[in-house]
Amino acid sequence: MIDKKFPSQNVLVVDDEESVRFTLKLTLKKICKVFEAANQSDCLSIIIHDKIDIVLLDVGLPDINGIELLTEIKKYDSTIEVIMVTALDDYETAIKAIKFGAYDYITKPFNTDEFQNLVIRVLERKMLVDENKFLKHELAKNSVHKNIIAKDKVMIELLKKADKVAKSNSPVLIYGESGSGKEVFARFMHEQSDRAQMPFIPINCGGIPENLLESELFGYEKGAFTGAVTTKPGKLEIAAGGTVFLDEIGNMPITMQVKLLRALQELQVERIGSNRLIPIDVRIISATNIVLDEAIKNNLFREDLYFRLNVVSFKLPALRERRADIKVLLDYYIDYYSVKFKKQKIVISSTVKGYLEKYEWPGNVRELKNLIESFYALYGGGDEISFSYLPVEMLVKNIDENNKVNLKNINNLSLKEAVSEFEKDYIKKVLNLCEGNQGKTADFLKIHRNTLLLKVNQYNILK
Secondary structure, three states, X not given: OOOOOEEEEEEEEEOOOHHHHHHHHHHHOOOEEEEEEOOHHHHHHHHHHOOOOEEEEEOOOOOOOHHHHHHHHHHHOOOOEEEEEEEOOOHHHHHHHHHOOOOEEEEEOOOHHHHHHHHHHHHHXXXXXXXXXXXXXXXXXXXXXXXXXXXXXXXXXXXXXHHHHHOOXXXXXXXXXXXXXXXXXXXXXXXXXXXXXXXXXXXXXXXXOXXXXXXXXXXXXXXXXXXXXXXXXXXXXXXXXXXXXXXXXHHOOHHHHHHHHHHHHHOEEEOEOOOOEEEOOOEEEEEEOOOHHHHHHOOOOOHHHHHHXXXXXXXXXXXXXXXXXXXXXXXXXXHHHHHHHOOOOOEEOHHHHHHHHHOOOOOHHHHHHHHHHHHHHHOOOOOEEOHHHOOHHHHHHHOOHHHOOOHHHHOOOOHHHHHHHHHHHHHHHHHHHOOOOHHHHHHHHOOOHHHHHHHHHHOOOOO
């Protein structure tokens, strides 16, 4: 029983046999709106006057060859998906139709459930494409910059290279630390490519269990396993014409690597529970934060898959290696989250900004982005950000060489006295760093606030 509905999407059935049109319309009417056409003229008229998402096209129309009409439909609107309807013994024509742009084909007589699932799969893909376009429109409308923010010379050169490579369909492998912007970089390449109007689908290969990863990539048929109550297409199939971003590819299980390699070599996928091969048309961009050469030596990554993915490679620098971009990124995300939260822009004090520009940023751009977002989420717009606003873990870096014990001053002290002197000096420096915020100081020192108050009184620190 199919319970999915797409009331805003339209399917056109083109067949000269009224009984076939009636059967197809009856099969689909609870899923979407269905139009009918018996010939080429009616078909093109409906396509021109109505928004059609899918055309179910009979190969053997009396007034025109189905392949020729397919070409006309695609010429008018390339986003319309066409499913060819063919006789059981006409596979040669069906395969030819796919080469000319048809999404798939069904044979008469057809299984009702399989037919409905095929149409649902295409409608889901169309919705994904439409959503992708809508998000791009919203992004532009809200003046949110979609490209990578870069002033650093190394990053600018990488972007120039990426812009050139984007025009091809060559697989790309991106190296970089966690949070360095690998997915953003991959999106940039997708948006600069001829596939920009089609889906960009990211998949975290390291964050999904192996059995679920196979389902995500290749899809499955109804009844393939417990819980498979309906047919579901895989991401490699849904992304037809677009880009699939395989993040953390180095963490993909070996058995999955074999299946992925086969799919990329043959440009076909086989859903779980099916022996039918489905053609795919996707560009693969992969990313990793581990050294794949070492993984290959340790038999954790297949060398043949590595060469398949690593046609063009990029090494993204860590944020600490592109310090010229830190100030630019801070300013950008201050503006970005001001718009997103609908709050007045925050102001970062010059001393804090100077500190952030020297900070190592172990979490890279993601850490910087999250920091600015937290300022808007936790505090009012227009606030001036001082050291007391920074997370404790960031302040640790500021307890540096200036906080070393001066041995010249403790020559005549006992161990207990020396420890007390150091403790007093250390607490005083952390309090200063936290601008007198005792709660943050206690968190930094990993002691209870009451313990801090006792120490402050004991050493007369605030007097």
